[in-house]
Amino acid sequence: MNRTRSLFTALAAVLLGLVAGAIFMALTGADPFKGYSFLFRGGLMNLERIGNTLASATTLVLTGLSVAFAFRTGLFSIGAAGQMLIGGLVATALGLSLELSKPLMLFVMLLGAALGGALWASIPGYLKAKFNVHEVVSTIMMNWLAYWVVYYSIPAYFKGTFLETESRRIPEYASLRVDWLSDLFKGSYINLGLILAIGATAIIALILNRTTLGYELKAVGFNRHAAEYAGIDVSRNIIMALGISGALAGLAGATFYAGYSVNMQIGVLPAAGLDGIAVALLGANSPWGVFASAVFFGILHSGKGFMNAMTDIPPEIGDTIIATIIYFAATSVLFVRFYDFLRRKFKKEA
Amino acid sequence: METIFSVFPYAIAYTMPLLAAALGGLYCERSGVVNIGLEGLMVVGSFTSAMVISGLQASMGPSALWVGLAAAMVIGAAFSLLHAVASINLKANQVISGTAINMIAGALTVFLARNITGSGNVRITMGFIQRDIPLLSDIPVLGPLFFSKTYATTWLVLALVAISWVVIYKTPFGLRLRACGEHPQTADAAGISVYRMRYIAVMISGALAGLAGAVILVTYSSEFNGSVSGLGFLALAALIFGQWKPAGILGSTFFFGIAATVANVSQVIPAFSRIPGLLLKAFPYVVTLAALVLFSKSSQAPRAAGEPFDQGKR
Numbered sequence: 033m034n035r036t037r038s039l040f041t042a043l044a045a046v047l048l049g050l051v052a053g054a055i056f057m058a059l060t061g062a063d064p065f066k067g068y069s070f071l072f073r074g075g076l077m078n079l080e081r082i083g084n085t086l087a088s089a090t091t092l093v094l095t096g097l098s099v100a101f102a103f104r105t106g107l108f109s110i111g112a113a114g115q116m117l118i119g120g121l122v123a124t125a126l127g128l129s130l131e132l133s134k135p136l137m138l139f140v141m142l143l144g145a146a147l148g149g150a151l152w153a154s155i156p157g158y159l160k161a162k163f164n165v166h167e168v169v170s171t172i173m174m175n176w177l178a179y180w181v182v183y184y185s186i187p188a189y190f191k192g193t194f195l196e197t198e199s200r201r202i203p204e205y206a207s208l209r210v211d212w213l214s215d216l217f218k219g220s221y222i223n224l225g226l227i228l229a230i231g232a233t234a235i236i237a238l239i240l241n242r243t244t245l246g247y248e249l250k251a252v253g254f255n256r257h258a259a260e261y262a263g264i265d266v267s268r269n270i271i272m273a274l275g276i277s278g279a280l281a282g283l284a285g286a287t288f289y290a291g292y293s294v295n296m297q298i299g300v301l302p303a304a305g306l307d308g309i310a311v312a313l314l315g316a317n318s319p320w321g322v323f324a325s326a327v328f329f330g331i332l333h334s335g336k337g338f339m340n341a342m343t344d345i346p347p348e349i350g351d352t353i354i355a356t357i358i359y360f361a362a363t364s365v366l367f368v369r370f371y372d373f374l375r376r377k378f379k380k381e382a
Numbered sequence: 383m384e385t386i387f388s389v390f391p392y393a394i395a396y397t398m399p400l401l402a403a404a405l406g407g408l409y410c411e412r413s414g415v416v417n418i419g420l421e422g423l424m425v426v427g428s429f430t431s432a433m434v435i436s437g438l439q440a441s442m443g444p445s446a447l448w449v450g451l452a453a454a455m456v457i458g459a460a461f462s463l464l465h466a467v468a469s470i471n472l473k474a475n476q477v478i479s480g481t482a483i484n485m486i487a488g489a490l491t492v493f494l495a496r497n498i499t500g501s502g503n504v505r506i507t508m509g510f511i512q513r514d515i516p517l518l519s520d521i522p523v524l525g526p527l528f529f530s531k532t533y534a535t536t537w538l539v540l541a542l543v544a545i546s547w548v549v550i551y552k553t554p555f556g557l558r559l560r561a562c563g564e565h566p567q568t569a570d571a572a573g574i575s576v577y578r579m580r581y582i583a584v585m586i587s588g589a590l591a592g593l594a595g596a597v598i599l600v601t602y603s604s605e606f607n608g609s610v611s612g613l614g615f616l617a618l619a620a621l622i623f624g625q626w627k628p629a630g631i632l633g634s635t636f637f638f639g640i641a642a643t644v645a646n647v648s649q650v651i652p653a654f655s656r657i658p659g660l661l662l663k664a665f666p667y668v669v670t671l672a673a674l675v676l677f678s679k680s681s682q683a684p685r686a687a688g689e690p691f692d693q694g695k696r
Contacts, residue, residue, distance in 0.1 A: 060497045108477050165674040172615045173667040184660040346496035348489050355485030362478040363468045
């Protein structure tokens with residue numbers, strides 16, 4: 033699929049998703065125009081809100097890249113949520129146990145989170161490569177394992193001062209939030225994770241488009257058997273792809289639990305994990321497409337609270353719109369046919 | 383022995399929704415369509431039955447429960463049409479379409495519930511009552527294990543499994559269904575409408591997953607809260623574990639039911655309270671992974687599962 037065509041299908045899916053959202057609002061007796069104006073104002077109306085939008089987008093960029101990277105190798109990973117939890121747990125554990133200068137501390141935490149996520153994801157990768165275990169089911173099992181690991185280890189080792197169900201607060205020298213960024217965006221949740229996300233997008237684009245590794249990974253994704261015949265080590269590439277995908281999700285966990293948030297809660301699978309699938313799909317699995325769609329979903333995420341406060345519309349409309357967009361992105365063959373029809377028509381006239 | 387007798391009814395109650403959902407997945411995958419959306423369809427079923435029962439319980443009494451179950455099956459089947467259109471007509475990636483179903487169901491039901499109740503949760507004030515089966519419950523050992531404190535829905539789900547075995551292996555419909563999942567081009571050449579068979583199968587899976595969600599509500603949960611906590615995905619694992627066979631999934635879901643119940647009640651049973659909680663909670667998932675390793679090499683998966691039907695392909 034060429035670039036204009038995927039942009040066209042993405043925009044068509046977004047438009048239809050927004051229309052569906054308007055219909056749901058109207059059906060429940062709310063005014064869609066008012067709803068959308070508050071939704072977008074809530075995400076964009078001042079520097080603080082833009083900062084919050086970018087902070088939400090940070091996590092989504094990384095989980096979106098994680099899903100997209102695995103997808104390019106032909107693997108459908110649903111494991112971003114669990115890898116995020118493990119990455120967040122490693123980062124939180126390091127942040128609460130070590131005492132280092134801030135730059136060194138953050139480097140160690142991010143490295144640990146990436147390794148933790150990579151390790152967690154390489155288990156389904158190994159099972160897929162060696163035993164042909166379907167990655168969809170195995171990554172879901174790994175999500176629940178991560179959920180229970182966090183559920184038991186946070187209260188046991190890093191119990192919060194007041195609540196059993198959360199960790200202690202991350203100290204200032206271990207937080208990804210920095211004064212100059214917070215001041216610039218008037219005290220929002222924005223943090224250094226954003227720079228990390230931009231860097232990761234560029235690096236993943238580089239790996240996919242300009243390296244032998246990226247070429248081999250994509251070859252395995254297009255046709256596993258042909259790649260094998262051409263002498264590519266398929267097993268190694270599968271484990272590698274899921275490992276890198278897990279590292280990205282692990283980093284997402286670090287930015288979420290030690291940047292967006294200040295501690296770790298137990299008993300929750302982070303929604304950004306599943307939303308990563310949505311982000312990757314809408315971004316057509318291309319790194320900068322992922323970045324753009326993460327920012328768009330970031331607006332919906334940070335705007336829905338404001339909309340809920342100003343109108344009677346429940347905040348779940350944001351998630352409903354995202355889910356509908358994904359459904360339309362999945363059925364994009366309709367738009368592709370429509371796009372080809374339009375192009376043929378214009379060619380004839382020209 | 384006493385503890386086993388007291389835990390067993392809970393294990394069976396936990397098994398039944400899992401079994402109903404896995405049975406739905408079985409129809410769907412046997413016809414060649416992978417349905418990751420079971421989880422979402424269960425949420426839809428749970429929501430529908432909660433709305434219907436909470437609306438009717440004052441005027442109709444206990445029969446409202448049966449109306450709720452029926453409504454959950456109808457709406458579940460209707461909702462699954464989204465997956466059918468995407469994966470059969472539009473030849474979309476079935477895993478992505480299923481994921482979209484999960485996301486839409488989770489968000490839309492809570493959105494609607496919040497509009498109606500304000501909190502996003504829907505409570506029902508009654509549920510099915512656990513009953514002892516006369517005579518059978520007096521049999522030593524087997525009586526207390528299988529025939530005491532049973533729900534009516536348990537017998538309904540078991541009956542559906544038995545009927546499904548007959549339908550899938552002993553009727554022309556079942557043969558055609560399996561043919562569509564193994565080699566749709568051959569089935570097509572033999573004059574079977576692959577599209578029609580797959581539509582029917584997806585809708586049956588929607589109805590059974592909807593029933594599964596409703597069974598959770600009317601037996602052990604009694605509150606809709608927008609989630610079925612991963613049971614739909616566990617049902618998929620049980621389907622693989624049970625090798626896409628009705629008797630197989632009966633065994634695998636029952637195994638998950640026992641494992642999960644032991645993990646849940648471990649605190650109150652002295653024999654288990656010394657085992658760390660993490661090990662007990664992780665047990666079902668670790669065993670699933672191990673089972674997948676064992677079964678994936680010699681997998682009996684329907685050949686064409688997950689592939690859109692292309693008439694021109696040979």
